[in-house]
Amino acid sequence: xxxxQAVTFVVQRCSEDAAGEQEYRVPIRPGMTVLDGLLxxxxxxxxxxxxxFSCRMGICGSCAMxxxxxxxxxxxxxxxxxxxxxxxxAPLPNxxxxxxxxxxxxxxxxxxxxxKPFILSDPAAAENETPAGDDGCEYVQSPEELLEFLxxxxxxxxxxxxAVCPTVALDPQFPGPMPLAALHRxxxxxxDAGFRQRREALKEFHDPGHxxxxxxxxxxxxxxxxxxxxxxxLKRSLVVDSFGLRRAGGEPDRLPAGKADAAKKIxxxxxxxxxxx
Amino acid sequence: xLDRTLAWFVSLLASVAVLLIVGFHMSWFSVNYLLLAGVAxxxxxxxxxxxxxxxxxxxxxxxxxxxGCILLGAGLFSLVLMTEIMFGVTR
Numbered sequence: 151x152x153x154x155q156a157v158t159f160v161v162q163r164c165s166e167d168a169a170g171e172q173e174y175r176v177p178i179r180p181g182m183t184v185l186d187g188l189l190x191x192x193x194x195x196x197x198x199x200x201x202x203f204s205c206r207m208g209i210c211g212s213c214a215m216x217x218x219x220x221x222x223x224x225x226x227x228x229x230x231x232x233x234x235x236x237x238x239x240a241p242l243p244n245x246x247x248x249x250x251x252x253x254x255x256x257x258x259x260x261x262x263x264x265x266k267p268f269i270l271s272d273p274a275a276a277e278n279e280t281p282a283g284d285d286g287c288e289y290v291q292s293p294e295e296l297l298e299f300l301x302x303x304x305x306x307x308x309x310x311x312x313a314v315c316p317t318v319a320l321d322p323q324f325p326g327p328m329p330l331a332a333l334h335r336x337x338x339x340x341x342d343a344g345f346r347q348r349r350e351a352l353k354e355f356h357d358p359g360h361x362x363x364x365x366x367x368x369x370x371x372x373x374x375x376x377x378x379x380x381x382x383x384l385k386r387s388l389v390v391d392s393f394g395l396r397r398a399g400g401e402p403d404r405l406p407a408g409k410a411d412a413a414k415k416i417x418x419x420x421x422x423x424x425x426x427x
Numbered sequence: 428x429l430d431r432t433l434a435w436f437v438s439l440l441a442s443v444a445v446l447l448i449v450g451f452h453m454s455w456f457s458v459n460y461l462l463l464a465g466v467a468x469x470x471x472x473x474x475x476x477x478x479x480x481x482x483x484x485x486x487x488x489x490x491x492x493x494x495g496c497i498l499l500g501a502g503l504f505s506l507v508l509m510t511e512i513m514f515g516v517t518r
Contacts, residue, residue: 320481321484324481353431391432392432392433
């Protein structure tokens with residue numbers, strides 16, 4: 151790719167300023183991302199173009215949009231990886247468009263919140279125990295236990311999975327891949343005892359059995375979370391629980407502050423940096 | 428009443444049961460036939476219910492659809508049962 155090259159951005163507009171598709175000819179340089187292209191358009195060609203962005207490095211999940219038919223993050227997608235000539239940009243489907251490429255993520259986030267995506271301590275043990283942190287106790291978790299949910303905790307709530315889910319497209323009562331993957335992430339955490347409470351919360355929505363396993367959510371996830379797998383694991387745990395065969399998991403291992411390392415030496419997993427200590 | 432997860436799982440089992448029953452020996456034809464009709468109707472009605480509640484997601488519509496599907500399944504199975512008892516069409 152040379153300095154003089156340019157691509158055409160075809161942006162789906164939806165605002166008071168413009169509606170329909172609008173074309174912009176943008177000069178590009180090697181390594182330029184779709185977000186860089188949009189910023190250049192806004193700076194030099196059309197200040198009225200609207201979209202959402204923040205971190206510029208694939209962490210915040212704000213700049214999710216459809217690029218040449220495929221949802222992804224504009225900030226970590228290079229223009230050369232999408233197309234050399236025409237970049238078609240559209241807002242995420244299955245969401246209400248606020249303006250141009252910015253969509254309303256509230257329905258997704260409300261479902262996420264309703265399914266209690268946080269560590270819940272055991273209500274029965276709550277009388278005698280204080281939550282971790284209050285008494286300085288530490289939860290002990292082995293690398294194997296961590297790996298049960300680590301992949302699912304990488305979700306940045308960008309909404310790309312929701313945009314491609316055929317069930318979400320049709321059924322507003324279906325929680326969708328992101329909230330269900332988050333639900334499973336906490337169910338699979340050994341520090342958590344909130345399976346029953348989340349199951350109750352899930353009754354407000356259509357059952358995860360409505361997931362047809364198209365698995366497109368896992369294909370488009372920019373963080374490799376694999377929500378489709380999380381939903382299948384969630385379905386399995388719900389079925390096992392329905393038959394009364396789910397293991398309660400017991401009390402999480404807790405140790406007084408500063409005693410965790412001495413009492414239970416846990417080897418560092420491969421993906422951590424060896425401190426040498 | 429089955430919980431929703433269990434109803435979905437039984438529907439999956441019913442689809443496997445349909446395949447197995449179809450492959451059974453025919454010496455117990457009437458029993459096989461009624462069993463096949465039962466599991467196939469359950470599987471079909473559950474699938475129909477799932478599709479309809481996705482199209483009409485309100486809680487009120489969900490109740491109507493669930494009741495309708497149960498009545499439809501039970502009605503069709505009763506019809507099969509009565510036909511078998513009265514006329515023995517499968518013999």
